[in-house]
Amino acid sequence: MNPSPDQVPERLTAKTSWLLKELAVQAGRLSHEAFGAAGAKPYWYPLLAALAEFGPSSQAELGRRCRIDRSDVVAAVNALVADGCVERTADPVDRRRNVITLTASGRERLGVLDERLAAVQRELLAPLDTSERTQLTDLLWRLLAERTPERGDRPAP
Amino acid sequence: MNPSPDQVPERLTAKTSWLLKELAVQAGRLSHEAFGAAGAKPYWYPLLAALAEFGPSSQAELGRRCRIDRSDVVAAVNALVADGCVERTADPVDRRRNVITLTASGRERLGVLDERLAAVQRELLAPLDTSERTQLTDLLWRLLAERTPERGDRPAP
DNA sequence: CTCATCTCAGTCAGACTGACATTC
DNA sequence: CGAATGTCAGTCGGACTGAGATGA
Numbered sequence: 001m002n003p004s005p006d007q008v009p010e011r012l013t014a015k016t017s018w019l020l021k022e023l024a025v026q027a028g029r030l031s032h033e034a035f036g037a038a039g040a041k042p043y044w045y046p047l048l049a050a051l052a053e054f055g056p057s058s059q060a061e062l063g064r065r066c067r068i069d070r071s072d073v074v075a076a077v078n079a080l081v082a083d084g085c086v087e088r089t090a091d092p093v094d095r096r097r098n099v100i101t102l103t104a105s106g107r108e109r110l111g112v113l114d115e116r117l118a119a120v121q122r123e124l125l126a127p128l129d130t131s132e133r134t135q136l137t138d139l140l141w142r143l144l145a146e147r148t149p150e151r152g153d154r155p156a157p
Numbered sequence: 158m159n160p161s162p163d164q165v166p167e168r169l170t171a172k173t174s175w176l177l178k179e180l181a182v183q184a185g186r187l188s189h190e191a192f193g194a195a196g197a198k199p200y201w202y203p204l205l206a207a208l209a210e211f212g213p214s215s216q217a218e219l220g221r222r223c224r225i226d227r228s229d230v231v232a233a234v235n236a237l238v239a240d241g242c243v244e245r246t247a248d249p250v251d252r253r254r255n256v257i258t259l260t261a262s263g264r265e266r267l268g269v270l271d272e273r274l275a276a277v278q279r280e281l282l283a284p285l286d287t288s289e290r291t292q293l294t295d296l297l298w299r300l301l302a303e304r305t306p307e308r309g310d311r312p313a314p
Numbered sequence: 315c316t317c318a319t320c321t322c323a324g325t326c327a328g329a330c331t332g333a334c335a336t337t338c
Numbered sequence: 339c340g341a342a343t344g345t346c347a348g349t350c351g352g353a354c355t356g357a358g359a360t361g362a
Contacts, residue, residue, distance in 0.1 A: 017184035024181035027174035
């Protein structure tokens with residue numbers, strides 16, 4: 001029936017970096033499907049989440065918090081504005097900045113995406129019990145936290 | 158001194174899929190640097206590893222074992238041949254197939270890359286002690302193993 | 315002057331798709 | 339015939355780079 005499970009070289013299965021990449025690809029597929037089916041483009045979820053949790057922000061702030069490049073934030077915010085999820089207004093006190101504000105329909109959208117993403121996590125983490133899940137999250141977070149400080153934003157050229 | 162650590166939305170830090178993706182990006186950067194500095198192109202390491210561990214194989218086999226698409230295997234093997242790391246000969250018993258064989262210099266190359274990649278793992282896993290590292294590897298592997306069976310190769314159209 | 319912000323244009327690696335010829 | 343293999347051409351999401359304009 002199945003056309004060979006096909007062994008993976010031990011050199012790969014022993015490398016955390018390889019496991020991370022492979023799993024990230026799978027998780028990406030699932031998330032992409034889930035978001036696409038909900039009519040959301042890439043980057044929308046993190047952006048909406050940041051706005052919901054920290055309130056109106058500049059685009060640069062959004063990028064730093066979600067670890068998304070400034071230039072990609074521009075495009076995503078354009079799409080979010082066009083979709084009515086956020087509003088973009090000029091900051092009166094610092095006229096370089098745009099203030100991005102979550103709208104009611106943006107908050108609603110976030111709710112939907114929250115559910116979809118939760119379903120993805122459930123599927124992804126199916127093989128683990130509850131304590132293992134928190135264990136995994138903890139380990140991953142510690143790794144990420146360690147190598148996060150130096151690049152809050154693009155360094156000034 | 159540091160220009161704001163900038164809080165990440167909890168909705169992201171709580172999502173395994175997000176942590177995996179973010180960490181995979183970091184790990185990818187490190188590996189890319191390490192491999193590039195050793196004059197190796199993407200996909201080389203997995204391919205060489207598979208050949209070293211399982212002996213001469215067809216390209217399709219290599220792709221299945223390393224989870225690399227057939228068409229990408231073609232390009233990578235071309236480069237590996239040009240670099241003298243492998244040899245490509247026609248399979249006498251099944252003339253659709255190419256048999257890819259590791260050369261001495263390919264094995265040597267693999268040794269170098271092994272060291273570089275090991276260094277990457279060390280840097281990546283620095284925040285964890287030994288038992289935590291094996292714990293992490295174990296958890297990741299279990300997640301990956303669960304969602305691996307269905308796609309040994311592209312399904313026939 | 316220096317630095318941050320926003321924006322656009324474009325690059326780049328990597329995963330994947332479609333199609334085709336060949337051989338089993 | 340159907341299925342597998344190797345190959346090529348091209349797509350696509352996503353991370354990132356460079357440069358320019360504006361304003362603090």
